[in-house]
Amino acid sequence: MDSEFVYLKPPSLSDLLKHLEPWGEQSKVLAGGTDLLVLLRRHSLSPAYVVDLKGIEELQRLEEVEGGDVFLGAGITVNEAAHSGLVQKRYKAVADAANTLASYQLRNRATVVGNICNASPGADLAGPLLVFDAKVQIVSARGKREVLLQDFFAGVKKTILRPQELVYGLILPAVAAGERSLYLKQARIKGHDLGIVGVAARLDSRKKFHLAMSSVAPTPVRLTRLETLLNDSPWSPELPEQAAEAVREEIRPISDVRASAAYRSHMAGVLVKRAIRYLMEEG
Ligand SMILES: Cc1cc2nc3c(=O)[nH]c(=O)nc-3n(C[C@H](O)[C@H](O)[C@H](O)COP(=O)(O)OP(=O)(O)OC[C@H]3O[C@@H](n4cnc5c(N)ncnc54)[C@H](O)[C@@H]3O)c2cc1C
Secondary structure, three states: OOOOEEOOOOOOOHHHHHHHHHHHHHHEEEEOOOHHHHHHOOOOOOOEEEEOOOOHHHOOEEEHHHHOOOEEEEOOOOHHHHHHHHHHHHHHHHHHHHHOOOOHHHHHEEEHHHHHHHOOOOOOHHHHHHHHEEEEEEEEEEEEEEEEHHEEEEEEEOOOOOOOOOEEEEEEOOOOOOOEEEEHHHHHEEEEEEEEEEEEEEOOOOOOOEEEOOOOOOOEEEEHHHHHHHHOOOOOOOOOHHHHHHHHHOOOOOOOOOHHHHHHHHHHHHHHHHHHHHHHHOO
């Protein structure tokens, strides 16, 4: 039997928040639906209300705001982010990751914010957003709050969002000219699978490295020990290999249907080495 729920597509943010406030835990927000509909079909979730945010104009914005920061609204699809000149130019790792997520057709539905809210340890967009210190703007009928993305994840498929809250959008802090970044992903097959490992790396204008990884911990993680090692070491031809060894010490991946812990750990080192080498050569 199909799941039964009331479907609503409010035309404004205030309408949507008015619905979420009393329904709380009985409701689910629908963005692209590429994660949510799978769960509804499997009966893993049975909300009484499904509230679609796609009718809300103000969530469909991807634009520069004060101070050169970029706002990416909750309605922006993965393909819109991948094709945006602003994202490609300033936050290349985000565009790279967007281009690796699932298939082109799925990326036309899936949203960037949905990828974050789903909170899969393998979420492709999480690592790139972490290395740019993205902030999450959260809204409810009671007000607004903002948290760093690294404080947003609370465990496997868990976030700090309260049931009445909606993610309004993300703020990507301004970057200086000449910054470089990339995202590298190892997956079993191209196009329909979460990664075995995903590495996001950024070299900022002060020549500091920022690194994050997906699929190696219960949540996407910032590699702070590796960052310290890299940023405290003089650049040398051996540095990428040292980084590969260091990351294998820092992470504790698990074995699952996609890969063994040993293979994940090996590939994490390989991808980190490639990423650091690329940034050093280009930087
Ligand atoms: C075949 C297939 C392949 C896939 N491949 C990949 C892949 O390679 N890499 C990858 O990372 N993911 C992959 N995914 C997962 C999925 O496509 C992404 O996570 C996608 O970005 C989710 O976005 P969405 O808009 O569809 O989210 P939805 O399904 O609409 O929502 C996901 C969750 O987030 C909540 N939510 C969404 N928006 C908000 C909001 N603004 N505020 C509060 N809560 C919100 C929903 O209630 C739900 O719990 C794949 C999925 C499928 C079906």
